[in-house]
Amino acid sequence: METNPTAAATAAARAWRDRDLAVLWHPCTQMKEHPDALPLVPIRRGRGAWLEGVDGKRYLDAVSSWWTNLFGHAEPRIAEAVAAQARELEHVIFAGFSHEPGLRLAEALLAVAPRQAGRPPLARVFYADNGSAAIEVALKMSFHCHRNRGDDRRTRFVALGNSYHGETLGALSMGDIPLYRRVYAPLLLQPLFAPSPDAFEAEPGESAEACALRRAEELRAIFEAHPGEISALILEPLVQCAGGMRMHHPAYLRRAREICDVHGAHLIADEIAVGFGRTGTLFACEQAGIAPDFLCLSKGLTGGFMPLSAVLTTQAVYEAFLDDSRERAFLHSHSYSGNPLACAAALASLAIFAEDDVLARNRVTAARMAELAAPLAEHPCVADLRQTGMILAIETRAASGEHGTAVEIAGGAGLRAYRHAISRGVVLRPLGDVLYWMPPYCVGEEELLHLAEVTTSAIAEVWR
Numbered sequence: 001m002e003t004n005p006t007a008a009a010t011a012a013a014r015a016w017r018d019r020d021l022a023v024l025w026h027p028c029t030q031m032k033e034h035p036d037a038l039p040l041v042p043i044r045r046g047r048g049a050w051l052e053g054v055d056g057k058r059y060l061d062a063v064s065s066w067w068t069n070l071f072g073h074a075e076p077r078i079a080e081a082v083a084a085q086a087r088e089l090e091h092v093i094f095a096g097f098s099h100e101p102g103l104r105l106a107e108a109l110l111a112v113a114p115r116q117a118g119r120p121p122l123a124r125v126f127y128a129d130n131g132s133a134a135i136e137v138a139l140k141m142s143f144h145c146h147r148n149r150g151d152d153r154r155t156r157f158v159a160l161g162n163s164y165h166g167e168t169l170g171a172l173s174m175g176d177i178p179l180y181r182r183v184y185a186p187l188l189l190q191p192l193f194a195p196s197p198d199a200f201e202a203e204p205g206e207s208a209e210a211c212a213l214r215r216a217e218e219l220r221a222i223f224e225a226h227p228g229e230i231s232a233l234i235l236e237p238l239v240q241c242a243g244g245m246r247m248h249h250p251a252y253l254r255r256a257r258e259i260c261d262v263h264g265a266h267l268i269a270d271e272i273a274v275g276f277g278r279t280g281t282l283f284a285c286e287q288a289g290i291a292p293d294f295l296c297l298s299k300g301l302t303g304g305f306m307p308l309s310a311v312l313t314t315q316a317v318y319e320a321f322l323d324d325s326r327e328r329a330f331l332h333s334h335s336y337s338g339n340p341l342a343c344a345a346a347l348a349s350l351a352i353f354a355e356d357d358v359l360a361r362n363r364v365t366a367a368r369m370a371e372l373a374a375p376l377a378e379h380p381c382v383a384d385l386r387q388t389g390m391i392l393a394i395e396t397r398a399a400s401g402e403h404g405t406a407v408e409i410a411g412g413a414g415l416r417a418y419r420h421a422i423s424r425g426v427v428l429r430p431l432g433d434v435l436y437w438m439p440p441y442c443v444g445e446e447e448l449l450h451l452a453e454v455t456t457s458a459i460a461e462v463w464r
C-alpha cells in the first residue's frame, strides 16, 4: 500500500514545503515546529479514504480531514452536484433572495432532524458558513429569544467541562480546553461550567449510566443556584470530540433536557462533529430520544466538500422574533449564508445516506473496527478503549506532557505517534494521550487492517 516516491518527486515536495512555509500560516499549529519536528504534507488529490501527496505517497485519512469527510474524498456524486450547481448559480445574497438548493436542504434537514414525543419539532433552518458561526448564532438567538419575550435576566450559559465548541470568541467562551482558552480568557464570556458526564472519569466500579446520572444532579444544582439567569445549556451529545473523544451515557442527555425544561432554559445540541452518522445514528440526540431547542450542524453537513453550517430551531423560537420592530429581528448575517454550492453538496450528501444505506453499512464497519482494536486493550500502556459508532478512541497512559489536556498532537508522545503514522502512510492526529479512528465511511477491510497495524506499531514504538 505504500509507494516509494522517486528522487524527483521528493525534491518537488520539498520545494513545495519551502514555498508554503514562506507565505502560509496554518491553523492549530505552532509554526516554529515546521518544517523539522512537524513535517508538512502537501497533498495533490484525494480518492476514497486516501490522500495522495505531491510526491505520490499515499495516506489513509483516519481522521476524515478534521471530521468533515463522510463518504471519501472527491465522492463523484457530490462532486457532480457541486459542479452542476456552479454552472447554474454559484451564490446570491440570501437576505431577500432564495434559491432551490437552500430551500430543499432546509426541508430535507427538518425531515430527518431528531424528534421527541410531546415536543414540537424543529421547524426552522438558519444558515451560516462554519461550525463556530453556528454556535454564535445559537447563543445569540437563545439570549435574544428570551429578551424578546420580556425576559432580559437570562444572560448566562451553562457549558460542560472538557467541552469544545469552536474558536470564535463566543464559541471559545463555551469551551473548556485549557490550552485553547487560557490565553483569551480575559476576552471571554463566563459560562457556568458543569462537570462533564464523561464515563472515563467515573468512580471505580461506577457504571457509565450511574456516572451520567450523578453528573446530571450536579447540573441540576447549578440551575437551581441560578434561577432565571440561564439562557441555555450547550453540550456535545454522546462524544466530546476535541476533548479527547470522551464518551457519556445518553441518560445524561435525557436529564439535561428535563432540567432545561423545568428551568425555562434552551438546550443547544452541538452536533457539528457527532452529527451525520458518526455515533451510529444520523444524529446523536436520537440515542437519548431527545430533541434540542437548537441543533448546530456543520463539518459532515456537506459530506466534507464545502464550508456550511445550519442552526435548526423551533417554530416557537422563530415566532419570538416576529414583530414590527427591526430590533426584535435576528439581524445576524454572513456574506456566504446559504451558499448554493454548499447546499447542493449537502443535498447530494444526504441523498447518499439513503442510496447506499450508509447507517446499516456503518454498523458492520463499526463492529469490524471494534474487533481490530480489541487486542490493543491488552497493551500495558492502553488505559481505555472506547467506541461510539464510527468513533473509536484509544486512551494511552500519559507518556509525557500535560495529561488530561486533549490538544492535537500536543508534542511528546502525540507528536511521535503522529510522525510514526505519517511515515507509515496513515493520518492519525492524537488528542493529547488519545489516539482515535474516525475514518470516512467508505473505509474497507484492507484499509482497516492497515490502520490497526499502524496504530499498534505507533503505540508499541511511542508508549513502550
Ligand SMILES: *Cc1c(COP(=O)(O)O)cnc(C)c1O
Pocket: 130, 131, 132, 133, 135, 164, 165, 166, 167, 236, 241, 242, 270, 271, 272, 273, 274, 298, 299
Ligand atoms: C469543529 C467543531 C466546532 C467548530 O466548527 P468550525 O467549523 O471548526 O468552526 C464546534 N463544535 C464542535 C463540537 C466541533 O467539533
